[in-house]
Amino acid sequence: MTIADRWLLPDGVEELLPKDAAKVEHLRRELLDLYQSWGYELVIPPLMEYTESLLVGLGSDIDLLTFRVTDQLTGRMMGLRADITPQAARIDAHSLGRDGVTRLCYAGSVLHTRPKAPLASRSPIQLGAELYGDSSTDSDLEIISLMLQTLTVAGARNLTLDLGHVGIYESVVSALDEATEQRYFSILQRKAAAELDSLLAELPLDDKIKQAMAGLAELHGNDDVLDRGRDLLKAYPRAIAAIEALDQLAGEVRERFPGVALYFDLAELRGYHYHTGAVFSALSSDCDRALASGGRYDDIGRVFGRARPATGFSIDLKALLALLPDCEEGAAILAPNSKDAALWQKVQSLRAAGEQVIFALPGDTQVSACDRELVFKDGDWHLVSR
Known part of the structure; x- marks a missing residue:
């Protein structure tokens, strides 16, 4: 390894230098x-x-995304978190153990063994919110509203909300055996139309089931998707109930955020293995991938001893960097490099009041940013313009 190689970071792992770190913080x-x-x-x-x-x-x-290490104290296997959501669920179910509604938020670094999407970071700064204890669409609406407000604060423009519901897919595949369902799942994820035709041709299934499987792959787009879904899946009561829930949720979102475009994907499978209801993501014209995503994941607390309704969302703060304006540099005060005790007390009082005070050092490039300085005059330290 050369000296130059010692400064290399792993692929997908980056550091934030002062300018970007200030924006993210x-x-x-x-x-x-x-x-x-x-x-x-x-x-x-x-x-x-x-x-x-x-x-x-x-x-x-999440299992595949998680780095594992051995605890040197106990010999047990530990993981470096790849997602804070299960930790928040554990806190709600076990550490807090409250009845009724609990709202939690968090912000912290997570690590991924591989990027979740092309060009995505393997060391995101995950920020999110989770709502526990309510199974109604009212809590889905609250979480979606907070997600959209989050992106508005971050400066995202021309937002589109992508809505889906895993109950629709689950209803369609309920008659399939596990191996067939896995093949169908993979095909839908990759939107491989030719493979889907081949699969349907070889399956000994009722034509109505095949029609639903083929049609589900096409149920994405604007509002007419819901009517097409009602027509295609009228023999599936659970799917119809999910479509009605999405329709209601979409109407309520429109009332709160009339400027946000809505897109429906009734075959949305992101997070399928743990989501139980509505799933959603938000996109912006300023970015080529989803900026935030979430969904309902009821009963996750069961593994911690308390099954709880849950819904939430998360974002990667690093992914929002391109949307953020540079932080305005605050005015600073220059203090001479003196050991005078009275100067020290003056500097400390100014810092306590919220001022930035920089002691002058030889070659200090921050000195040029100072618009005021402390000068000794008439037996005291005074603040004057530079």
Whole structure:
């Protein structure tokens, strides 16, 4: 390894230098204050936990994303969190154990063994909100509203909300055996139309089931998708109920956010292995991938001893960097490099009042940013313009 190689970071892992770090930290504080104003309480889970609690309830996707290490104290396997959602669920179900509705929010680094999407970071800063204890669409509406407000605060423009419901897919595949369902799932994820035709041709299924399987792949687009879904899936009561729930949810979102476009994907499978109801994501004209995503994941607390209705969303603060304006550089005060005790007291009082005070050092490039300085005059230190 050469000296130059010592400074290389792993692919997909990046550091934030002062300019970008200031932007992300400013947004993190602003958003956590926003969540607090909505009644969401901040939690700070640990970076690593035993895999028995960290990887339960969220399917194989999170399992594959998680780095594992051995605890040198106990010999047990631990994981470096790839998602804070299961940690928040554990806190709700076990550490807090409250009855009724609980609202939690969080912000922290997570690590991924591989990027979740092309060009995505393997070390995101995940920020999100989770609502536990209510199974109605009212809590889905609250979470979606908070997600859209989050992106508005971050400066995202021309937002589109993508809505789906895993109950529609589950209803259609209820008659399939496990192997066939897995093939169908893979085909839908890849939108491989030719493979779907081949699969349907070889399956000894009723024509109505094949029609539903073929048609589901086409149920994405604008509002007419819901009517097409009602017509195609009228023999599937659970699917119809899910479509009606989406229709209601979409109408309520439109009332609150008339400027947000809606897109429906009734074959949406993101998070299928742990989501149980509505799933949603938000996109912006400023970015080529979803900026935020979430959904309902009822009963995740069952593995911790308390099954709880749950819905939530999360974002990667790093992915929002391109949307954020540069932070305005605040005015600074220059203090001479003196050991005078009175100067020290003056500097400390100014810092306590919120001022930025920089002691002058040889070659200090920050000196040029100072618009005021402390000068000694008439036996005291005075603040004057530079």
